[in-house]
Structure formats: structure tokens, C-alpha cells
Amino acid sequence: MSDDTPPPETPPGDASPSNQQPAPHPVRAALPPLIESRILDEVTHGGQTWFIVRTPDQRAILEHLRFEQNFEFLKDITAIDFLGRDTIERFQVVYVLYRIPDKLNIRLHAWLPEEVESVPSVVDLWDSARWSERETHDMFGIVFDGNPDLRRLLMPEDFPAFPLLKDYPLKGRGERRQFPLVRPRGNEMVEDAPLPYPVSIGRGMHTPEYVEEVQRESKPRKK
Amino acid sequence: MGLESMIGGEGFLTTKINDLVNWGRKNALWPMPFGTACCAIEMMATFSGRYDISRFGAEVVRFTPRQSDLLIVSGRICLKMMPVLQKIYRQMPEPKWVISMGACASCGGVFDTYTMIQGVDQFIPVDVYVPGCPPRPESLLDAVFEVQKIVSGEKLDSGKHGS
Numbered sequence: 001m002s003d004d005t006p007p008p009e010t011p012p013g014d015a016s017p018s019n020q021q022p023a024p025h026p027v028r029a030a031l032p033p034l035i036e037s038r039i040l041d042e043v044t045h046g047g048q049t050w051f052i053v054r055t056p057d058q059r060a061i062l063e064h065l066r067f068e069q070n071f072e073f074l075k076d077i078t079a080i081d082f083l084g085r086d087t088i089e090r091f092q093v094v095y096v097l098y099r100i101p102d103k104l105n106i107r108l109h110a111w112l113p114e115e116v117e118s119v120p121s122v123v124d125l126w127d128s129a130r131w132s133e134r135e136t137h138d139m140f141g142i143v144f145d146g147n148p149d150l151r152r153l154l155m156p157e158d159f160p161a162f163p164l165l166k167d168y169p170l171k172g173r174g175e176r177r178q179f180p181l182v183r184p185r186g187n188e189m190v191e192d193a194p195l196p197y198p199v200s201i202g203r204g205m206h207t208p209e210y211v212e213e214v215q216r217e218s219k220p221r222k223k
Numbered sequence: 224m225g226l227e228s229m230i231g232g233e234g235f236l237t238t239k240i241n242d243l244v245n246w247g248r249k250n251a252l253w254p255m256p257f258g259t260a261c262c263a264i265e266m267m268a269t270f271s272g273r274y275d276i277s278r279f280g281a282e283v284v285r286f287t288p289r290q291s292d293l294l295i296v297s298g299r300i301c302l303k304m305m306p307v308l309q310k311i312y313r314q315m316p317e318p319k320w321v322i323s324m325g326a327c328a329s330c331g332g333v334f335d336t337y338t339m340i341q342g343v344d345q346f347i348p349v350d351v352y353v354p355g356c357p358p359r360p361e362s363l364l365d366a367v368f369e370v371q372k373i374v375s376g377e378k379l380d381s382g383k384h385g386s
Binding site for chain 2: 155156159163168169170171172173175176177179180181182183184187189194195
């Protein structure tokens with residue numbers, strides 16, 4: 001993500017607008033004033049620049065970047081969950097754009113309140129947004145209004161949760177224990193309750209008999 | 224190999240049918256490779272010329288479970304893959320044996336997350352576990368030897384796992 005060279009005069013890691021008002025990023029400077037005024041903040045860190053807006057406003061900026069400034073490559077759409085952080089809204093939807101001729105990366109972060117139902121889709125601007133928006137919907141539950149095929153992408157179709165939300169536990173809510181134990185009994189396959197978890201690795205393989213057998217069979221290594 | 228010299232004479236051999244069948248089975252294991260991750264690369268190396276699992280009679284890799292009797296689960300098994308694995312296991316004819324290759328298949332490995340199965344042995348019976356991340360081909364060969372030991376002890380008159 002950080003393959004463009006950082007401008008030397010930018011202060012590293014400064015997320016607040018500084019007093020001396022550095023020159024705006026050329027991409028931002030090329031925006032029409034009506035659209036440019038919707039940008040809340042511009043951050044440059046580690047050679048990467050991103051603009052921060054509120055959620056319905058990113059659509060106009062993205063349209064301008066796509067058609068007027070030739071950002072024809074949508075790297076990714078993802079989201080960030082700021083649950084428990086002191087931020088103005090809970091979610092950020094992140095658009096990672098790339099301009100191929102001069103190898104320029106730009107990110108656009110759009111604040112999304114928790115209670116807002118949906119954000120506008122950008123499928124009509126970039127076809128690659130179909131799967132990016134599907135994945136973001138799959139992981140965060142964010143609805144992209146206008147995406148024609150907003151099904152689950154990675155998780156099972158009947159998965160009951162959105163696993164990348166910060167209030168979803170890392171180890172799940174027991175979904176990974178939902179299968180029966182399939183084993184043969186006689187001439188047919190039967191389903192039992194799954195074995196207790198966790199089970200020891202090498203069950204039956206580190207019994208005293210087995211250890212003794214290994215020690216008996218293994219030969220001393222030659223010098 | 225060696226057997227003819229021991230028979231001698233008229234060329235007759237007395238043995239138990241149980242031993243004869245097990246001898247045939249253990250030296251002609253047909254693996255079903257269920258490779259989902261980097262362990263599958265080591266499994267492929269085991270099948271190919273340098274490590275050459277065919278020295279031990281297990282080189283007939285079948286990509287249909289209906290023709291195999293050794294399931295090698297090599298790699299991460301996630302929530303969506305476990306039903307597939309169970310279906311593959313159900314389709315294999317008896318008798319069948321299972322190798323759980325690598326840390327991920329055996330216990331989830333480092334992936335203790337919502338979508339990773341923490342050990343396939345919760346949901347299908349596993350005969351031999353292979354530690355390693357990924358295991359070396361020698362480890363998989365050793366697991367095949369362990370399976371051969373298990374096969375040698377099978378009884379014909381009972382189901383493989385008892386009944």
C-alpha cells in the first residue's frame with residue numbers, strides 16, 4: 001500500500017491539520033470547490049494520503065475522481081469499526097483508489113453512523129466494486145445501496161453474524177462447533193455429537209506403550 | 224520380493240486370510256488428497272519423485288473418494304469446508320483411514336478464530352496425526368507407516384471401527 005515515495009516536507013504521523021497550512025494534495029486541489037468543501041480532513045502518514053468525509057458525500061468525490069481525474073483502478077473497499085473509540089461516528093468505509101499512469105494512491109474514508117441503513121454503491125463507477133462491497137457487507141453488515149448482488153461472499157450463506165464487527169468475539173459464538181461427528185458404525189455412517197473440544201493432539205500416540213515402542217525402534221544417530 | 228525364496232518347494236503358502244488381506248491393503252493404500260493449504264504442497268512433494276511415496280505402495284492418488292481408502296486432510300479446514308470434508312469422508316468406501324496432516328487440520332494451528340475448525344477429529348474420526356507447520360514429507364511418510372501398522376491389526380470379521 002505504501003509503494004509511492006513520501007513527499008519529504010510532510011510531517012510524519014500528524015493527523016491534525018497543522019497551523020502553517022501545508023499545500024493541499026494535488027488531487028484535492030483539482031476538485032471543484034463545492035465538492036472539495038465537503039472534505040473534513042486530509043491526512044498524510046507514511047507516504048499515504050487520505051481524505052475524510054461524511055458518508056453520503058463520498059459519492060460525488062468518487063465520481064469526480066473516476067471520470068475527471070482518471071482514477072480507473074479501485075483497489076479495494078473495506079471498512080473500519082471504531083467501537084469504543086472516541087470518534088465522531090462508529091464506522092468508516094474506506095475506498096482505496098489507484099491511478100495507473102503515475103502510480104498514485106489515494107484513500108477516501110467516509111464516516112458512517114451506526115444507525116444509517118446504507119451507503120451508496122459505486123458499482124456503476126468501478127465494476128470491481130461488486131465483490132469489494134460484497135466482502136465489506138459480509139464482514140461488517142454494511143448495506144451498499146445499488147449493488148445488484150449483495151450476497152455473502154466468504155462466510156456461509158446462513159452465518160448469523162458479521163464477524164469483523166468489534167463486538168463479535170474473535171472465537172465466534174459457537175458456530176465452529178455446529179457439525180456432527182460422522183463415523184462409520186457397522187456398515188453405515190452415523191452421526192453423533194461432536195467430540196469434546198479441545199482434544200489432545202496425537203490422541204493415542206503418546207501413550208507409554210507408544211513412547212516405549214519409539215525408543216525401542218529408534219537407533220542412535222551416527223556421528 | 225523375498226517371499227518366493229521363503230516358499231520354496233511346490234510354491235504353496237499357508238497363512239490366515241486376515242493376514243493376507245491386511246498385507247494387501249496396507250501395501251496398496253490409495254490416498255484421497257484433501258489439500259487446502261500449504262500442507263498440500265508438502266503432500267505433493269511426498270507424492271512426487273524425490274520422496275516418492277510409491278515406494279510404500281501409496282502412489283495411486285485418487286481424486287475421487289469412491290476409489291480411495293486413505294484420506295489425507297492437509298491444511299486449514301474452515302467453517303465452509305467442513306461439510307465438504309464430511310461429504311468426502313462419507314463417500315469413501317470401507318475400510319478407510321484418515322491422516323490429519325499438520326497443525327491446522329489437527330488442532331486449528333495458530334488460527335483460533337471464528338471460522339477455523341479446531342481439529343477435524345471433532346467431526347470425523349482421525350487415525351494418525353502429523354505435527355508440523357507444515358510437516359516435512361518424511362513426517363507424512365511416517366504417518367503412512369503408522370497407518371500401515373493400524374491396517375495390519377484390522378480384523379476382517381468386525382467393522383473397521385467395531386460395531
